[in-house]
Amino acid sequence: MDLKLHELNTTSYPVPADLQNTVAITSLAKLYNWGRRNSLWPMLFGLACCAIEMIATASSRFDMSRFGMEVMRATPRQADLMIVSGTVTKKMIVPIVRLYNQMPEPKYVMAMGACASGGGPFKEGYNVVSGIDKYLPVDVYVPGCPPTPQALLFGLISIQRKMDGQSLTDHDALPWYGVGPSDPTPVPILGPDIIDPRQMDMIRRKAEATAKKANATSLEASRELPVWRSAALAAAAGTGAGAAAGGAVDAGGLTRIPGGKAPWEEPEEIRHQRQQNALKRKAIRAAQRAQ
Ligand code: SF4
Helix, strand or coil: CCCCHHHHCCCCCCCCHHHCCCCCCCCHHHHHHHHHHCCCCEECCCCCCHHHHHHHHCCCCCCHHHHCCCCCECCHHHCCEEEEECCCEHHHHHHHHHHHHHCCCCCEEEEEHHHHHHCHHHCCCCCECCCHHHCCCCCEEECCCCCCHHHHHHHHHHHHHHHHCCCCCCCCCCHHHCCCCCCCCCCCEECCCEECHHHHHHHHHHHHHHHHHHHHHHHHHHHCCCEEEEHHHHHHHCCCHHHHHCCEECCCCEEEECCCCCHHHCCHHHHHHHHHHHHHHHHHHHHHHHC
16 A cells, blocks of 8 residues: 555644645554454454455455555454354354454444344344344444445444544544553353343343242242142042132032142141142043053
């Protein structure tokens, strides 16, 4: 990339016209950004069909070398641009975030295509993340399914424009120019579903509330446990609990005793009756199997 001095000049210190191709007065940020924007090294990885278009972009017909971006690196430690090209599954988001954390700062992320931007045709699928921006800070979105190489090139130029506007002194917008590295992005956990560790507090609160509700419901249900009796067994026993309670007999020949209590609240007589009935049911089932 040729160095065009007149592009580096700032307007606040005008250089005489006859010196403009010899002398440039510029800011450190502008010089620094000029170097970075023309040597972006994308990470070499692809996820789905969009990756084919990314590969085509690197071919001679489209020629990413014009932008100094042809050096695709097969290691995150030498890359400063992550092009997320394709469908992001819940299984893949874990290594993607890990790779992002391994990239040195300053680093940029591009969501290429409908899938990476928002789930695309697979949005809300059981195995698909609805956009890489749920986990990583995306700098540029490239629409399309898939985007053409021209669209990807326009996305790369947009990242260059974004870099041009970045300042070495704005530590709030660009933490990597501040003191020390920024915090790594928490790596999601793949369980029965994907879990974002940043939402762990909310997940724990909801799980506790659900468990509490389930406990209350089961305690309530145990207090209202229906005590079913076989009418035949009760009749055979003569003094069955069903008969004692005067419960109704249903079509299946079973009697429900209204106001049944939890097992530990039942009187000894009822418990004994329950055991007897269990033995008799067992005998009836054995007889049915033998038929
Ligand atoms: S956006 Fe379209 S082309 Fe790109 S990965 Fe998704 S389905 Fe494939």
